Amino acid sequence: MSLEITLIVNGTPSCLVVDETTPLLHALRNMLGLRASRFGCGQEQCGACMVLMDGKPTYACSHLAMDADARVVETAESLMGHPLRAAFLAEQAGQCGYCLSGILMSAKALLDRTQSPSREAIVAALDPHLCRCGAHERIIRAVERAAAMLRGEAA
Amino acid sequence: MIPNTLPSSLADNPRLEQWIGFPAEGRVAVRTGKVELGQGILTAMVQIAAEELEVDLSRLDLASGDTRDTPNEGFTAGSLSVQIGGVALRLVCAEVRSLMLDAAAARLGCPREDLAVEDGRVLQDGAATGLDYWALAGDLDLTRAATGMAPVKSPAQLRTLGTDVPRTDLPEKVGGAPFIHDMTAPDLLHARVLHRPRKGARLVALDEAAALKAGLGTVALFRTGDMVALVGEDESRVHLAFERLHERARFEGGLALGPEHAEPGFLTGLDTAAPRIVERGTPAAGTAAQRVTATYSKPFLAHGSIGPSCGVARYADGRLTVWSHTQGVFPLRAAIARALGLAPEAVDVIHRQGAGCYGHNGADDAAFDAAIVALGHPGRTVRVLWTRADEMGVAPFGAPMVVTLDAGLDAQGRPLDWTIDIRSPTHVDRPGANGGVNLLSAEALETPPARPTPADFPDALGGGAVRNGFVLYDLPQQKLVHHFVPDAPARTSSMRGLGAFANVFALESFMDELAEAAGMDPVAYRLSLMSDPRARGVIMEAARMCDWETPPPDGFTRGFAFSRYKNSAAYLAMAVEVSVEEEVRVSRAWCAVDGGLVVNPDGAINQVEGGVIQAISWTLKEQVMFADGAVSSNTWETYPILRFSEVPRIETRLIGDPAHPPLGMGEVSQGPTAAAIGNAVTAALGARLRHLPLTRDRIMQALLAD
Ligand code: FES
Ligand code: FES
Numbered sequence: 078m079s080l081e082i083t084l085i086v087n088g089t090p091s092c093l094v095v096d097e098t099t100p101l102l103h104a105l106r107n108m109l110g111l112r113a114s115r116f117g118c119g120q121e122q123c124g125a126c127m128v129l130m131d132g133k134p135t136y137a138c139s140h141l142a143m144d145a146d147a148r149v150v151e152t153a154e155s156l157m158g159h160p161l162r163a164a165f166l167a168e169q170a171g172q173c174g175y176c177l178s179g180i181l182m183s184a185k186a187l188l189d190r191t192q193s194p195s196r197e198a199i200v201a202a203l204d205p206h207l208c209r210c211g212a213h214e215r216i217i218r219a220v221e222r223a224a225a226m227l228r229g230e231a232a
Numbered sequence: 233m234i235p236n237t238l239p240s241s242l243a244d245n246p247r248l249e250q251w252i253g254f255p256a257e258g259r260v261a262v263r264t265g266k267v268e269l270g271q272g273i274l275t276a277m278v279q280i281a282a283e284e285l286e287v288d289l290s291r292l293d294l295a296s297g298d299t300r301d302t303p304n305e306g307f308t309a310g311s312l313s314v315q316i317g318g319v320a321l322r323l324v325c326a327e328v329r330s331l332m333l334d335a336a337a338a339r340l341g342c343p344r345e346d347l348a349v350e351d352g353r354v355l356q357d358g359a360a361t362g363l364d365y366w367a368l369a370g371d372l373d374l375t376r377a378a379t380g381m382a383p384v385k386s387p388a389q390l391r392t393l394g395t396d397v398p399r400t401d402l403p404e405k406v407g408g409a410p411f412i413h414d415m416t417a418p419d420l421l422h423a424r425v426l427h428r429p430r431k432g433a434r435l436v437a438l439d440e441a442a443a444l445k446a447g448l449g450t451v452a453l454f455r456t457g458d459m460v461a462l463v464g465e466d467e468s469r470v471h472l473a474f475e476r477l478h479e480r481a482r483f484e485g486g487l488a489l490g491p492e493h494a495e496p497g498f499l500t501g502l503d504t505a506a507p508r509i510v511e512r513g514t515p516a517a518g519t520a521a522q523r524v525t526a527t528y529s530k531p532f533l534a535h536g537s538i539g540p541s542c543g544v545a546r547y548a549d550g551r552l553t554v555w556s557h558t559q560g561v562f563p564l565r566a567a568i569a570r571a572l573g574l575a576p577e578a579v580d581v582i583h584r585q586g587a588g589c590y591g592h593n594g595a596d597d598a599a600f601d602a603a604i605v606a607l608g609h610p611g612r613t614v615r616v617l618w619t620r621a622d623e624m625g626v627a628p629f630g631a632p633m634v635v636t637l638d639a640g641l642d643a644q645g646r647p648l649d650w651t652i653d654i655r656s657p658t659h660v661d662r663p664g665a666n667g668g669v670n671l672l673s674a675e676a677l678e679t680p681p682a683r684p685t686p687a688d689f690p691d692a693l694g695g696g697a698v699r700n701g702f703v704l705y706d707l708p709q710q711k712l713v714h715h716f717v718p719d720a721p722a723r724t725s726s727m728r729g730l731g732a733f734a735n736v737f738a739l740e741s742f743m744d745e746l747a748e749a750a751g752m753d754p755v756a757y758r759l760s761l762m763s764d765p766r767a768r769g770v771i772m773e774a775a776r777m778c779d780w781e782t783p784p785p786d787g788f789t790r791g792f793a794f795s796r797y798k799n800s801a802a803y804l805a806m807a808v809e810v811s812v813e814e815e816v817r818v819s820r821a822w823c824a825v826d827g828g829l830v831v832n833p834d835g836a837i838n839q840v841e842g843g844v845i846q847a848i849s850w851t852l853k854e855q856v857m858f859a860d861g862a863v864s865s866n867t868w869e870t871y872p873i874l875r876f877s878e879v880p881r882i883e884t885r886l887i888g889d890p891a892h893p894p895l896g897m898g899e900v901s902q903g904p905t906a907a908a909i910g911n912a913v914t915a916a917l918g919a920r921l922r923h924l925p926l927t928r929d930r931i932m933q934a935l936l937a938d
Contacts, residue, residue, distance in 0.1 A: 096448070099468040107467055112409035112416075117538050117587075118620040119471075122868035125538055153407045165406045169398060169834055172842055173270025173588030174405025175539045181406065203876040207868060209538045210270055210588040211845030213879040215838070 127179035245303035265305025284325035297583025311896025433486030447473030520640025539587030541594035543602030557586025567663035630727030645750020659696030736903025791912030828892030
């Protein structure tokens with residue numbers, strides 16, 4: 078069965094016709110052309126697909142598009158002017174970069190809650206995410222740097 | 233200085249125009265056959281070209297991995313991209329700059345010594361001449377072969393090489409969509425391909441109706457031989473239909489595959505031919521005061537790329553275009569053409585970035601899947617995406633290995649004789665290797681191409697199973713016994729480090745065992761047997777970095793290891809600090825690396841430290857499991873890897889002399905990490921674990937056996 082939904086993604090509402098089974102990830106990537114959110118496993122086990130829904134980290138691979146109807150969704154595309162992007166580039170935090178979009182969104186949710194997260198809090202926020210290249214330490218440093226930028230302490 | 237001998241990349245692609253062009257005012261076209269795998273190679277290439285051409289980085293347009301217009305440099309593998317491909321590009325750029333100066337001198341009628349280049353403009357005694365590369369380009373014959381004779385800059389003249397130029401590919405990866413997975417087209421068809429669960433199995437039952445029903449009438453089934461794909465425009469429906477198809481497909485026959493293959497002990501007895509023996513030196517005179525013998529092993533390992541393999545292909549007007557995150561566009565083109573009966577000239581293969589690649593994973597196979605489906609759908613762009621289960625289950629694995637070491641020691645604990653005995657299946661099954669096609673779905677075609685006689689990577693190229701089998705220590709004699717296992721129950725091919733991972737784990741664990749037998753400190757013992765000054769340099773530096781002489785804090789132990797990857801790439805010595813409770817936890821790591829001239833230090837450190845983290849994961853957690861004729865560790869739950877909460881702090885120092893040629897760094901840390909952890913765990917438990925991974929179960933067993 079097809080149904081009509083409204084997704085509010087990165088501040089822009091869009092009307093879409095989806096199946097009851099369409100994952101949010103496919104609606105974002107294939108219908109809205111927002112391809113920064115990535116498919117990694119489809120099983121809530123890697124975090125590559127992570128987006129924010131009403132501010133909370135949400136696996137877009139398993140979350141149904143229809144359950145995001147009228148909800149506020151944020152994807153990595155929204156971070157163009159955010160300190161997180163500048164911080165990840167400054168720290169050169171990534172190798173292949175495939176894991177980054179999801180990690181950025183979990184980091185965003187954390188920094189929306191607190192601008193002074195401890196290292197432990199960052200690690201806990203990122204623990205649902207896998208990075209096979211081993212860029213973890215740089216990624217943690219980048220989140221610390223983004224927090225400092227938000228506090229006005231770093232450029 | 234970089235020696236002016238022609239590296240293989242240049243011998244194979246001799247014409248200057250294959251590397252460099254001046255297509256438009258102010259722009260320089262640079263071409264490399266090496267491809268970005270997440271290792272930062274494109275940035276390194278741009279730095280090399282900018283340095284030797286004397287142009288600003290921003291003027292360079294780099295093309296990489298495209299059979300239509302880049303040099304054929306084979307595979308991007310073996311830590312040779314800078315060592316061979318980068319050095320080739322460097323020689324070409326130095327030569328082009330030199331030819332430009334010759335041309336300018338001729339036009340200006342002045343000695344060339346008066347001239348210099350600044351960002352592509354020619355200066356005479358420091359003043360502008362009105363000439364630049366673009367004005368002079370027409371005077372040059374770039375179709376001529378490179379001589380490799382133009383001098384490259386001396387270390388003191390370097391401006392860009394050796395600096396932390398930010399990665400050129402990273403901005404698009406932070407919030408953008410640069411991956412092959414993100415390619416799209418108005419005529420795009422999504423496809424999912426059914427793969428056989430084990431070698432030689434045949435498809436005997438398929439519930440097509442159920443699958444198509446799940447696809448809500450918009451998904452079609454495509455079949456050739458046992459190769460079955462579902463295609464449609466709506467990815468969600470294709471995916472859903474595929475899940476149904478996969479669930480109900482039945483396979484029979486093929487090689488037996490079961491739980492026993494998780495442990496590498498199964499390899500014993502599968503080596504059907506006589507072992508190959510290579511011996512260096514002769515045993516020292518005298519009788520051994522004691523003998524030390526130990527056997528180590530590692531299981532099948534999965535590449536586990538975070539993004540499943542993806543291939544895109546389009547067949548139109550008799551041409552097949554394939555986009556792939558392959559490590560070698562030319563070998564893949566040849567293999568695809570051969571398997572499908574096409575002329576290689578009718579096939580283009582273009583590299584597009586995928587998720588991190590650590591060797592021969594499913595990239596080529598997914599590209600071939602897309603090619604097959606595209607041939608059946610002319611005029612459409614076909615995108616094949618593998619499932620997570622396929623990425624963990626049917627992509628090639630790193631080979632299981634069993635390594636036994638035996639040495640006789642004199643009264644001072646110095647080895648008199650030395651034998652390493654290595655048992656392993658092949659480490660190379662890439663497209664074209666050993667004369668085979670070696671693409672997964674080719675085996676499922678109506679008329680599969682002939683399987684090549686299995687063989688391992690040749691010793692001349694660093695070897696496969698025997699990689700790093702010989703050590704750099706001062707030994708009177710070393711004997712290497714190689715048992716090649718021709719028919720492993722699961723497909724094996726190149727994975728970061730190849731045999732060096734298991735061999736260095738074994739050898740550097742054994743060095744600690746010998747040090748103990750000799751009653752010596754492990755670092756002092758290594759130094760007592762090492763005269764290579766660069767090896768001594770990294771060993772002493774790593775010992776200093778971790779303050780080896782001072783005991784670690786309470787509750788922690790340290791372990792040490794050294795290796796020079798392939799005995800020809802960079803030197804690395806490292807220490808780790810661990811704590812062992814129910815599980816092993818690595819809290820810190822210190823690495824000292826000598827890679828000669830390092831093109832991009834930050835990028836090199838990223839590679840070394842990424843390698844440490846990945847190798848900690850291999851060492852502590854990873855083991856491919858089998859059940860019921862298939863891989864059972866085909867999710868991240870059943871094949872766990874190291875998480876954010878488990879990574880150590882790592883310190884890395886690059887201590888190479890920039891006057892030495894650049895040495896590969898991408899695979900240096902894999903083997904030493906495993907050995908350093910093994911040695912630290914032994915210090916903690918008082919018992920040695922010789923079989924990877926070092927899991928909680930194995931720790932318990934070791935403690936009980938003690
Ligand atoms: S793709 Fe969603 S968690 Fe892996
Ligand atoms: S950077 Fe490659 S998976 Fe994280």
